Amino acid sequence: MKKILQLTLGIVTSVGGFLEIGSVTTAAQAGARFGYQLLWVILLGTVCLIFLIEMAGRLAAVSKHTIVDAMRERFGFPFFFFVLIGMVIVAFLVLVAELGGIAFALQILTGIRFPWWALPVSLLVWLLMWKGTFSLIENGASLLGLVTISFVVAAFKLGPDWSSVGASLVPTLPDSDKANYGFIAVSILGASISPYLMYFYSSGAIEDKWDRSYIPMNRIIAGSGMTFGGFLSMAVLVAAALALRPKGLQVDTFPQAALLMTTALPRWGFYLFALSMLFACFGAALEISLAIAYFFAQGFGWNWSEDLQPSQDARFAFVYTIIILLAAVPLMLRVDPIKVTMVSMALTSATLPLAIVPFLFLMNDPLYLGKHRNGWISNTVVAIVILLSFVLAVISIPLQIIGG
């Protein structure tokens, strides 16, 4: 009975926690510019994420190690430190983007500009980390995040042509604007396959004391939770393709994105969008802050648990305090959150090999997983997607930067 409850909660939280500013922005840009054509990238990213999340849970359940624990042990300190630097820089940028998403949602609701919201928002995120427990953060934020299901309602109400939706699950290249197409594809992959989600999930499995008996449950949570989550991203893309594209709207700024649901749901669309972004980005900001603090604490062997009082794991609490407050600074200086989002998503893609390749080695190591090691299917799927996103990133990021 307890497991069924946990299972339901697990699926619900992964659905509610799936969307964040990265997935919404990239999917909306894709739909507004290229119609359904980039849907296949969301599919690809989601499939890869399902495999990775399942692996993260399995590693924790079988070996009682989080990914970071195992990485430090298996590859030694110098390599671990190298990965730490890379991951923390990227995760920090994503955190800035998420805080920006919250601040922008508040801006469109109140009219008060986002730089003014940066500090209050980051203090609120910090306060929840300081006072809250792990289950409060995981469940509370994700339950509120269920408001993002309104994107699915909007997409359905706009009446998409299902045969062309289905057809765009097969990769194609556009006739023109190929550089932009590549860059958005890279950003979508970065938004779907977020390494911080793996670190967060594997730490959560340890906090919840998973053992081998959780392996089937882990499989169902990863599979169905991420599948539903992927549908949400696709719904954003479809809604943008139907509501924004005919008007020639491109999603370069947040106020433009806010018009995403006003056609489909005239009365509530605007407010549902603002609330979706508010809750989704809030949940993501909490998860990323925790993931960064976990990364340090587990890598250096400190005490860590979101359920302890801050002074009982002082270094862990110190890390997230500093990170969250620092993340408010760029926003106070009026750095555009949408730009930070696009850059951080593309960078996530480019650094995926750094996060995933050592993880794949661990997942094939009998020392940690015994007979529960990866099979060839999961190895192949993940390796191909990671390689693809890396190659795409290396080609399209320079093009985008220099093209301005």
Next chain:
Amino acid sequence: MRVKRLAVLSFLFTLACKPPTASEQMDSIISWLGTAGMAGRAWLNHTTPDKYTRQTLELSHDSLLEIGNGLFKSLPPGVDSASLDSALTRSREHVALMAKLVDQKDAPDFRTLLDSLQADETLVKQLADSVEAKEQ
């Protein structure tokens, strides 16, 4: 081998170094006209807050001004730049005026401006097609 790779790379870089083409700038202009139109329509239906609408209209106005300034330098020959200029100036003024009307809650005048904005948008779209045709 290495020379070939360098050549490909430098070719890619020169491609990328190009400033936005005229038709790309036309796309941005259409995007901002569409934004002003959609935000205006939503406000008339009482589905968006006043402040958001005003800020979005102001943002559209500023963006239109900025893109318009760069556009005329890169316009290919043979495009009717006079009517483009007048359509852009007119719609910019209308968007600015709409932003003011939001605060006065003047829906009838707002609706009139919105309709003429839509007419200008259609005109700009036609011109954008001709820009694209001339560029190729």
Next chain:
Amino acid sequence: MHLIRDVLDKQLVDRQDCNMGRASGLIVHLGESTQPRLTHVVIGGPALWMRIHPSLGKLSTKLARLWGPKRKEPVKIPWSRVKTVGKDLKLDVDAKESGALDWELWIARHIIERIPGGGSEEEE
């Protein structure tokens, strides 16, 4: 036992299962006529940073003199105190007394406890 695989970088826990860092270095005694013998496990500090580059080790020593808890010697735990080697290395020591938690306690006292709601590290 394979020292690098099974000991180095392993999580260290004390009698009360309190995390006390990771094994950042090992001290091996090389006798002239005897077999090499593992004598100590080192925790944190320059030993860790030296593994990336010797200059980083020196830098960390310098910085530690300017800021943070005052401790002259690196934390070394005699190998005889190692109870079991498994997922973690269980040590027959008290984490706070060993010095491995100096930084944790320093940050708790100087920063975390001064923020409202931080609690106190003295509580159990």
